[in-house]
Amino acid sequence: MSVLFRSRQLVAGRVFTTLCSSFRPKVNCRMAASSSEPKTNGPNGRYNGRINGVEGKSPFLIGVAGGTASGKSTVCKRIMEKLGQVDVENAQRQVVSISQDSFYRELTPSDKAKADRGQYNFDHPDAFNEDLIFQTLKDILAGKKCDIPVYDYRTNSRCEGQFITIYPADVVLFEGILVFYFPEIRDLFHMKLFVDTDSDTRLARRVPRDINERGRDLEQVLNQYMNYVKPAFEEFCLPTKKFADVIIPRGADNTVAIDLIVHHIWDILHGSASIQQKYSITRRSSGSSDTLSR
Incomplete structure (x- = not known):
């Protein structure tokens, strides 16, 4: 590891430590002493604290925004992997991830025809069910069990009768292109991350994804990107x-940033293991942010 890289890593660590101190739950000495005994094998291992799925727990809610194919879901996946949550039974997870894509509105027949031709703007705020997102996140913050719709990108519709059950958890990641667009939703997050990836990289990722995973052809993908995705990113996202x-520059490729975020979440999990009350959060001003780069 070069001296320059190491120095940048240390600076990033100090910046993030300073930032995260304002998000950490307040714990008195008695609580800290009762939770000081190790309960895990480290932040890259499985969390062995409180059992999940208990109604009434209020989680630490993290919003993860960024442009299409910027790496939002991959960032969330890396966080889940490093915390050992991916292979944990759904009802036992301490950390869960939800996609804003699950909350696309049901299309009318005319909109469905446009979508099939690649002429519907899925990147516009009106494409999302804002009220359903808000109510779902409110229920999650209230410690309630929630059923999240399953969205099929090939048919541009929800899978009828299919849901993913989200049980009460300690940390909830909510990712999507417009998770910070609606003020009432934005204000629900205790912490907000923006995955910042350059447009060329995002397009290079989107093309094979939409062709291989979503059944689109190249011409349709490029036309949709130029006519809807790119303008919507610049106007709304x-x-x-x-x-x-x-x-977070470069998304999941920024391993330093991912590790720092994971360690902060680890602190939340470890520090909240014996706390049965809602976190007391000191919010930072909305006019400032820190960039974690390598």
């Missing part, structure tokens, strides 16, 4: 970057 507490 990019301006919300200013609301982020932490900006």
